[in-house]
Amino acid sequence: MADPRRWWRAIGVGLFLAIIGLGGTLLALTLFPLIGWLSRDPAARRRRIQGVLHRLFRLYCRAIDRLGIADVEFAGIERLGDLSGTLIVANHPSLLDVVMIMAAVPRVQCVVKGGLWSNPFFRFTVEGAGYLRNDLPPEQLVESCLGVLRDGGCLILFPEGTRTPPGTLPRLQRGFAHLATLAPCDLQVITLRADPPLLSKGQTWWRVPERRTRFRLEVDERITIERFLAEPRRPVAARRLTTYLEALFAARLAAPESGR
Numbered sequence: 001m002a003d004p005r006r007w008w009r010a011i012g013v014g015l016f017l018a019i020i021g022l023g024g025t026l027l028a029l030t031l032f033p034l035i036g037w038l039s040r041d042p043a044a045r046r047r048r049i050q051g052v053l054h055r056l057f058r059l060y061c062r063a064i065d066r067l068g069i070a071d072v073e074f075a076g077i078e079r080l081g082d083l084s085g086t087l088i089v090a091n092h093p094s095l096l097d098v099v100m101i102m103a104a105v106p107r108v109q110c111v112v113k114g115g116l117w118s119n120p121f122f123r124f125t126v127e128g129a130g131y132l133r134n135d136l137p138p139e140q141l142v143e144s145c146l147g148v149l150r151d152g153g154c155l156i157l158f159p160e161g162t163r164t165p166p167g168t169l170p171r172l173q174r175g176f177a178h179l180a181t182l183a184p185c186d187l188q189v190i191t192l193r194a195d196p197p198l199l200s201k202g203q204t205w206w207r208v209p210e211r212r213t214r215f216r217l218e219v220d221e222r223i224t225i226e227r228f229l230a231e232p233r234r235p236v237a238a239r240r241l242t243t244y245l246e247a248l249f250a251a252r253l254a255a256p257e258s259g260r
Contacts, residue, residue, distance in 0.1 A: 005068070009208045012069035013198070017205060019060070020099075025121040027052075032124040046130040050107040053129060057103035070198065070212055072096075076219030077104040083188060085152045086222075087180050090190040091170045091249050092158040095199035097192050100217045101156055104190075109148050110156040111141070142179065149183045159245065163201035170249045177238035177245075180225055189220035189245065191252045220252060 032049055039045035065072040083105065090101060102108060114135030116122045126133075130153070132144045148155050157179070159172040180187055193216040194200065196209040223245075231237040 003210070005212075006208060006210065009069055009212065010206045012064070012067060013205050013208060016060070016064055016069060017095075023056075024125060027056075028121045028124045032128050036124060036128055045128055047107060049125070049128040050109075050130070053102055053125075054106050054108075057099050061100060061103045064215075068212065071214040071216075072100070073214065073216040074100070074104055075217065077217070079219050079222075080105050080188070083108075083154045085149050085183075085185050086154050087149060087176065087183070087185050087187045088154055088156045088190060089159055089176055089187050089245065090156070091192055091253070092160050092163045093166070093192055093197065093200060094163065094194040094215065096194070096215050097158070097163075098156065100192065100215065101190060104217055104219075105154060108154045108156055111145075142182070145179055146183055149179075149185045154188075159242070165201050166197035166203075169253065170246065172242050172246050172249075174238055174242045177241040178234075180241065181229060181234050181237050184225045184229060186225050187223040187241075187245075189223060189248060191218045191220050191249065192216070193218075193253070218252070220248070 031052065035048050035052070036045055039048055061072045064070055088101065088105065088108065090097060098110060102110075109130050109132065111132045111134050112126055114133035116126045117133055130148070132141065132148070132155075134141070136144065145155060157176045159176040160170050161173050164170050176187075193214070195214050195216075196211065197203060198208060198213040198215075199205060223241075225241075228237045228241045228244075231240060
């Protein structure tokens, strides 16, 4: 840590993590209640809050890049503007992943910790944006996810369930595949990279690597679910889809990067 640039990156990581909490609290106390008061229609309120979060997260990623904390790159995000009723599935190398996806997709929903609903500062945010709480009974959570997709919304899921430790390939749980075959809905694959690892599983935020991390989001293929529904047994179709996506992530993470 003798390098002053490395000290700056460590301080910057802590600062930007704090901004998430403090900025979220400020928005939950000011702008989001105002949007809720002006937008009586829940769907309109949800679209507006999601739009605000999208723009703020784009600014957030740009600030991380411009201030030299880390390089933040996006490839192919122009293909995400027409998503509707789509399940967004991504690998999960770092804490920045969901921020980057929300910065890339104009309107999107996700599953978040149920405890945020009892937090007076964050309830306006998660409820107003239409996010789903993860402490619902399994059947109710599945129905909520299906409702988002069938209403034309986009939903983020990380099939690994948690961040993958550095140096290991994604191992996927099958829940996303069952959801996609039940809806049924197409899947938009996103490949995320963090090189060298930062904000990874088991890594403390202040232990920044010697060289600056490059966070990168690549828009990958859009999987048409019909190709898997040809299998009459849905559990078999879900297993085939899981195997396919695992192989796709392994191939993409081993391949050279596409354009910026």
